[in-house]
Amino acid sequence: MTGSDQAPATLPRRYVRRFGRTERGLHWIHATAFFVLLGTGLALWLPELSARVGNRVLVKDVHVWTAVAWAAAIVLVVALGDRRALRAAWREIEAIGRDDRRWLTGHRAPQGRFNAGQKLNAIVTAAFALLFAISGVLLWLSARDSRFRWEGPIVVHDTLTILSVLLLVGHLYLAVVHPTTRHALRGMTLGDVREDWARKHHPEWSGEPSPPDAQVASTTAADPEPERAAS
Amino acid sequence: MNDRVVGRAAFLGILGAGLAGLAWGKQVSAFAGRFVPDQLEVVLPTKGWRIFTIRGIPRIDLARYRLRVTGLVERPLSLSLADLRSLPQVEQVSDFHCVTGWSVYDVQWRGIRFDDLLAEAGLKPEARWLRFISAEAPYVDTLSLEQARFPDAMLALDMDGKPLSKPHGSPARVVMPQMYGYKNVKWVTTIEVRSDFVPGYWETHGYDSDAWIGRSNFFIQEKTSDLYRRGKE
Numbered sequence: 001m002t003g004s005d006q007a008p009a010t011l012p013r014r015y016v017r018r019f020g021r022t023e024r025g026l027h028w029i030h031a032t033a034f035f036v037l038l039g040t041g042l043a044l045w046l047p048e049l050s051a052r053v054g055n056r057v058l059v060k061d062v063h064v065w066t067a068v069a070w071a072a073a074i075v076l077v078v079a080l081g082d083r084r085a086l087r088a089a090w091r092e093i094e095a096i097g098r099d100d101r102r103w104l105t106g107h108r109a110p111q112g113r114f115n116a117g118q119k120l121n122a123i124v125t126a127a128f129a130l131l132f133a134i135s136g137v138l139l140w141l142s143a144r145d146s147r148f149r150w151e152g153p154i155v156v157h158d159t160l161t162i163l164s165v166l167l168l169v170g171h172l173y174l175a176v177v178h179p180t181t182r183h184a185l186r187g188m189t190l191g192d193v194r195e196d197w198a199r200k201h202h203p204e205w206s207g208e209p210s211p212p213d214a215q216v217a218s219t220t221a222a223d224p225e226p227e228r229a230a231s
Numbered sequence: 232m233n234d235r236v237v238g239r240a241a242f243l244g245i246l247g248a249g250l251a252g253l254a255w256g257k258q259v260s261a262f263a264g265r266f267v268p269d270q271l272e273v274v275l276p277t278k279g280w281r282i283f284t285i286r287g288i289p290r291i292d293l294a295r296y297r298l299r300v301t302g303l304v305e306r307p308l309s310l311s312l313a314d315l316r317s318l319p320q321v322e323q324v325s326d327f328h329c330v331t332g333w334s335v336y337d338v339q340w341r342g343i344r345f346d347d348l349l350a351e352a353g354l355k356p357e358a359r360w361l362r363f364i365s366a367e368a369p370y371v372d373t374l375s376l377e378q379a380r381f382p383d384a385m386l387a388l389d390m391d392g393k394p395l396s397k398p399h400g401s402p403a404r405v406v407m408p409q410m411y412g413y414k415n416v417k418w419v420t421t422i423e424v425r426s427d428f429v430p431g432y433w434e435t436h437g438y439d440s441d442a443w444i445g446r447s448n449f450f451i452q453e454k455t456s457d458l459y460r461r462g463k464e
Contacts, residue, residue: 047398050281050284051398053287057285096234123238131246134250146447149332151332
């Protein structure tokens with residue numbers, strides 16, 4: 001996809017809402033925990049690093065407790081946040097239609113709020129998170145009690161690490177570097193994206209316009225959308 | 232919406248593959264491992280070995296290295312690498328099991344039986360335990376004399392046909408195949424012969440002193456029986 005992503009300079013930029021606080025919260029909890037877990041995990045795992053780790057017991061504790069905090073935070077966000085928005089997002093993510101399949105095979109096809117690549121990324125990330133958690137609990141158990149000693153969880157946890165680093169590299173490239181997609185980062189930080197960008201890259205999606213005052217104060221993370229808190 | 236079936240199937244498919252990996256991961260990785268180039272071993276633990284240290288790999292000058300045998304012996308020893316190599320060398324193939332779940336099979340070791348080493352020093356009658364002190368302080372571990380005399384226990388100098396590499400405990404490490412890896416002290420600098428038992432590094436962190444493979448470190452059972460006992464009191 002080529003062409004200018006710049007809105008005409010004379011018109012005020014209009015923004016549409018892409019993610020609410022719950023969705024963004026979930027994303028950033030996941031992202032933060034992933035980096036801590038990856039850093040401590042690599043320090044424990046890679047021969048070149050693990051041989052240099054000064055205090056294996058401490059690194060292991062940080063890794064395990066970060067995982068516990070991650071799981072607790074996810075549960076908390078889902079319990080207290082806007083579950084309707086999460087369900088709606090997941091419904092959209094799961095719906096991989098004809099246009100999505102055409103898009104994935106390199107054809108031009110109109111995309112909704114999520115393009116097919118974003119849908120696949122979300123699906124793979126969710127499945128990996130669950131598998132990381134399951135294999136991680138089994139690893140913890142097997143090191144604690146020899147009757148649960150078992151090589152399967154090690155292989156799964158290792159393989160997931162390699163695959164999710166590859167996924168992360170692609171994700172970071174598209175979110176931060178690639179010119180036509182990096183505007184999406186604004187949607188995940190501030191919640192809204194430029195209307196012209198949305199229309200161009202996500203024509204099948206008609207997002208609610210962001211209230212004008214939120215556009216003026218676009219640097220604040222305050223979310224004017226009423227949150228549907230759990231009753 | 233019918234399209235959702237596709238996404239749901241993708242999610243469940245990945246999940247299913249992962250769960251299958253829990254069951255057959257060992258076989259799959261053993262198969263896949265054949266196609267992984269050896270050079271990758273430095274970066275990724277592809278050959279099964281993982282290098283766990285508590286303070287990092289110690290630096291040892293092999294020219295100045297001495298293995299000291301001290302404590303309850305008639306003649307304390309201070310042996311250079313050449314001295315160690317001049318003692319009777321034996322070879323064996325045995326498996327290595329880490330308590331955290333990974334194993335390496337058919338490792339070829341070459342080294343010295345503890346009896347041959349201890350014969351040089353001469354044991355005093357009250358000698359009962361061998362305490363192995365690693366250059367990676369404060370890593371220590373203890374074997375009973377009886378355990379050290381197992382036919383497959385040794386102080387290894389070579390692994391898979393080559394002198395031990397630094398990550399694997401160069402120049403000398405304990406090999407105790409019937410027990411978990413944490414009993415296999417690497418970078419041994421001192422063997423202290425004692426009459427009393429002193430717990431090793433991981434034993435002070437809750438692991439069993441007798442680390443029999445498949446028969447030790449049943450923590451959950453111990454915990455529950457502790458609770459049961461406390462409940463009865």
